[in-house]
Amino acid sequence: MLHRRNLLAFTALAFFAASIHAQGSWPDRPVRFIVPAAAGGTNDVLGRHLQEPLARLLGQPIVIEYKAGAGGAIASQYVASQPADGYTFLLHGSGLVTVPLVQRKPAYDALKDFVPVSLIGTSPMVLMTNPSTPDTLKDFVQYARANPGKLEWGASALGGVGQLAMVAFHDAAGIKDMVMVPYPGAGPAAQALLSGQTKYMLSTPSSVTSGFVKEGKMRVLGVSTAKRSPLLPDVPSISEVVPGYDTETWFGLVARTGTPLQVIARLSEAIAQVVAMPEIQEKIRGVNVVPTTGTQALADIIRKDHALWGKVVKANNITMD
Structure with a gap:
């Protein structure tokens, strides 16, 4: 019995160690950024600005894929259905929050189905x-x-x-x-x-x-x-002129809930390093976006948007259906 227990403990420890090693060696293959619109939009342009320097830092290609339609819901549903292994991310914006709020039968929940990786920037309207x-x-x-x-x-x-x-x-x-x-x-x-x-x-x-x-x-x-x-x-x-009015749009990277925290932390750090580069800052401002990074910053703005737009939608009975 003791031998069996030792064997089980050793097997569990080996599995845990292998899991940690796999996360520590991330990424070991190309990483995908899913864009919820056709090529040429702000999300796409920001992704292109980050693509090469991120690939150099991470040692793997960043592949940008487009899944347009339904106000971004198609791309969001797709990423939510992918394995939470740290190889598929969603490069979205404010629509991640607003679209399910105006659907009678939402296809996803922005707060439950995704976790923030990093803010990339904000823009006023x-x-x-x-x-x-x-x-x-x-x-x-x-x-x-x-x-x-x-x-x-x-x-x-x-x-x-x-x-x-x-x-x-x-x-x-x-x-x-x-x-x-x-x-x-x-x-x-x-x-x-x-x-x-x-x-x-x-x-x-x-x-x-x-x-x-x-x-x-x-x-x-x-x-x-x-x-x-x-x-x-x-x-x-x-x-x-209208006291209290305050809103902005944002652009950032999110992952499916369950993605390893070590992966999120490493990618967030890499994004911060890239966005801090003067030439990248200039490019981001060139598309009328203020460069801003951080996992917690994105979490805060998503929660703020969810509360704000949820009240607006409910008070005015707004729906896409």
Whole structure:
């Protein structure tokens, strides 16, 4: 009996040691980053900026794969169904949280099915308007309050953070009954604003819309963060006119729940090293994202978003179904 117990103990110890060794030698094959949209979006661009330097640090290729559709839910479901072995990660953003909140039968739970690896960066949303409307944030808000139902606004995705952020803006500013016009993406929504089909929208800043602003074809009246953004230091915060309004979009890497903590810690550390590189910082800011890293930072922002957008969705009965 003693011999049998010793053998079992030795077997368990050997298995434990092998497990620790496997985690310690991670990665020993290519690592996949799943992007929940087509190539060319901000998630993809950020992944491309990190790809080569991360591969050098980790000693294995970083492979970027695209699984677009359903507001990112297809990619999220896919990663949630993969082995929790540290070789498949999801490079997502705010939609990770918002999409299941607006589904009657959510395909995944952002808090239960995923664990944060690292934040990559944050970006303010900007209130963009057509030049036919008042030209300052204060005057625009006053006009909108005084004219319920008379302005159309664009949403780049039903159930997306742009829609939810606008609903929260309306609630906080006391703006009533404006007409939402949904579009299949930020590009078409911006074109509608440019042509005057819509009069305002909330979206992340881009080089395209920045060009229209410089030409006087659009205006940027405010940023959505509580304080002015270092990306747009001359643009007032919406909270300067609408006290308490504060939201931002984010980009980060998450893993399926159950992924070894040692793997998450090592990848998080590697991302922090890469994002700290001056040339990478410049590239990230070039797509209007403020470089920010950290596992806990991402955990905090996901929980904050879940609470904020959950209240907005419930209070306004918002659904994609």
